[in-house]
Amino acid sequence: MSPTPAKPGGTRIPSRRTVLRGAFTAAVVTGTAGALLPLLDRDPAAADGPAPAPGPGSGSGSRATTEEFAEMYRGREIRGTTTVVVPAGAPADDRGAVAAEPVTEIRIDGRPLHVMRRADGTYLSDVRHYESYPTLLETARAAVDELGTARLAPPAAHHM
Amino acid sequence: MYTRKNQRDLTRTEKRRLVDAILKLKRSGRYDDFVVMHREYYVMDTERRPRPAHMTSSFFPWHRQYLLEFEKALQRVDAGVSVPYWDWTRDNRTTSSLWAEDFLGGNGRPGDRRVTTGPFAYAAGNWSVGRGVTDEHYLTRNFGRPGSDPVSLPTANDLARALKDPVYDTAPWNSVCTEGFRNRVEGWGIRGVRTVGLHNRVHQWVGGPMAGAASPEDPVFWLHHSFIDLIWDRWRKAHPKSAYRPGRKPASPGPDRDYVFGLDEAMPPWRVTPRKLLDHSKVYRYA
Numbered sequence: 001m002s003p004t005p006a007k008p009g010g011t012r013i014p015s016r017r018t019v020l021r022g023a024f025t026a027a028v029v030t031g032t033a034g035a036l037l038p039l040l041d042r043d044p045a046a047a048d049g050p051a052p053a054p055g056p057g058s059g060s061g062s063r064a065t066t067e068e069f070a071e072m073y074r075g076r077e078i079r080g081t082t083t084v085v086v087p088a089g090a091p092a093d094d095r096g097a098v099a100a101e102p103v104t105e106i107r108i109d110g111r112p113l114h115v116m117r118r119a120d121g122t123y124l125s126d127v128r129h130y131e132s133y134p135t136l137l138e139t140a141r142a143a144v145d146e147l148g149t150a151r152l153a154p155p156a157a158h159h160m
Numbered sequence: 161m162y163t164r165k166n167q168r169d170l171t172r173t174e175k176r177r178l179v180d181a182i183l184k185l186k187r188s189g190r191y192d193d194f195v196v197m198h199r200e201y202y203v204m205d206t207e208r209r210p211r212p213a214h215m216t217s218s219f220f221p222w223h224r225q226y227l228l229e230f231e232k233a234l235q236r237v238d239a240g241v242s243v244p245y246w247d248w249t250r251d252n253r254t255t256s257s258l259w260a261e262d263f264l265g266g267n268g269r270p271g272d273r274r275v276t277t278g279p280f281a282y283a284a285g286n287w288s289v290g291r292g293v294t295d296e297h298y299l300t301r302n303f304g305r306p307g308s309d310p311v312s313l314p315t316a317n318d319l320a321r322a323l324k325d326p327v328y329d330t331a332p333w334n335s336v337c338t339e340g341f342r343n344r345v346e347g348w349g350i351r352g353v354r355t356v357g358l359h360n361r362v363h364q365w366v367g368g369p370m371a372g373a374a375s376p377e378d379p380v381f382w383l384h385h386s387f388i389d390l391i392w393d394r395w396r397k398a399h400p401k402s403a404y405r406p407g408r409k410p411a412s413p414g415p416d417r418d419y420v421f422g423l424d425e426a427m428p429p430w431r432v433t434p435r436k437l438l439d440h441s442k443v444y445r446y447a
Contacts, residue, residue, distance in 0.1 A: 119205040119334045126293050126373040130360035149272045150294040
């Protein structure tokens with residue numbers, strides 16, 4: 001993927017085009033009672049707890065959520081996906097652990113941004129490491145803000 | 161026994177010797193080892209493994225030992241140097257002598273945010289960054305993060321409020337503790353409770369590597385953490401009856417307790433316990 005050249009001078013770019021923003025798609029169903037409870041597509045005010053309560057039908061199904069986006073933000077192409085699949089039959093402890101490690105990927109101009117998660121479910125990244133955000137999209141935009149005109153390191157150098 | 165001074169009180173010679181020692185450590189490759197180490201032990205509170213440095217009770221003792229190790233490395237280069245502290249409640253202007261040409265250099269320039277002044281400017285030929293986060297090799301800073309989401313340095317009142325909390329730390333000993341001195345100072349934002357504060361906020365304010373996973377790439381990291389270390393002293397003095405928490409590990413620790421370091425649990429990579437680090441009066445003092 002060819003990187004979008006950063007605007008010289010690093011000035012704020014007011015125009016941004018949201019191709020697809022916050023399309024939350026519950027997509028993974030196993031078993032018969034496919035009750036899905038999105039982990040991310042929630043009212044932020046209700047998202048303060050560490051983990052959502054299991055939804056109805058949780059005894060036999062699984063819970064899953066994906067957050068997907070692709071947009072131009074301040075001249076940078078940001079893309080993200082996350083998938084959280086939680087076996088609803090698992091004990092509370094394990095459920096927390098699985099929810100804590102969703103399969104996430106953010107790319108900025110095609111290069112991967114390392115993303116982590118806090119105990120309250122918010123995200124932080126290698127670029128902005130002392131502040132966290134409820135969604136991957138906000139995390140990606142914050143990383144672009146922090147990067148300025150710099151580019152992420154190529155994947156080979158990513159983990160030192 | 162040596163003294164850690166307020167950076168504003170350093171003489172020209174003291175600044176020069178400290179800078180020279182840091183640059184020598186950088187040339188030897190040892191400096192970058194410290195950058196890597198910080199990254200390695202910055203474990204999230206969602207991970208199922210020991211978490212000694214951040215989002216954890218041992219935030220203060222881990223960084224105390226980390227600074228001591230860095231200081232030892234500096235002193236092998238020049239036995240007369242120590243890590244000064246930056247009191248950001250007082251020296252909160254971009255024109256502070258901290259950021260002068262003869263010390264850490266100043267803010268990044270507009271545009272690429274490159275630091276172009278002082279001994280750590282890329283063009284001076286002695287300092288390069290970029291251990292894994294960005295592919296730029298020049299040091300950047302972005303004081304106050306001007307724009308849509310600016311950051312100000314914490315005030316003396318902000319600090320005083322944190323110092324009032326008589327409890328060192330509380331369960332679940334992580335980044336979402338709303339009570340306790342430790343997380344008030346570490347400064348994790350908690351939705352509906354408080355925004356990013358104190359320690360974390362200063363990392364944000366400086367910007368560039370300081371805001372990211374390789375924060376020790378900016379030498380101001382050490383001066384910031386020297387002050388954080390002094391803040392721990394101040395809290396202990398204000399609450400002489402308050403102990404480091406958590407204490408003894410229960411026979412069957414829950415997931416909250418299992419990955420944090422109690423008073424007598426040895427922290428990696430040095431295998432030193434928080435208890436051993438409570439009193440540093442035989443090693444250094446603050447002036």
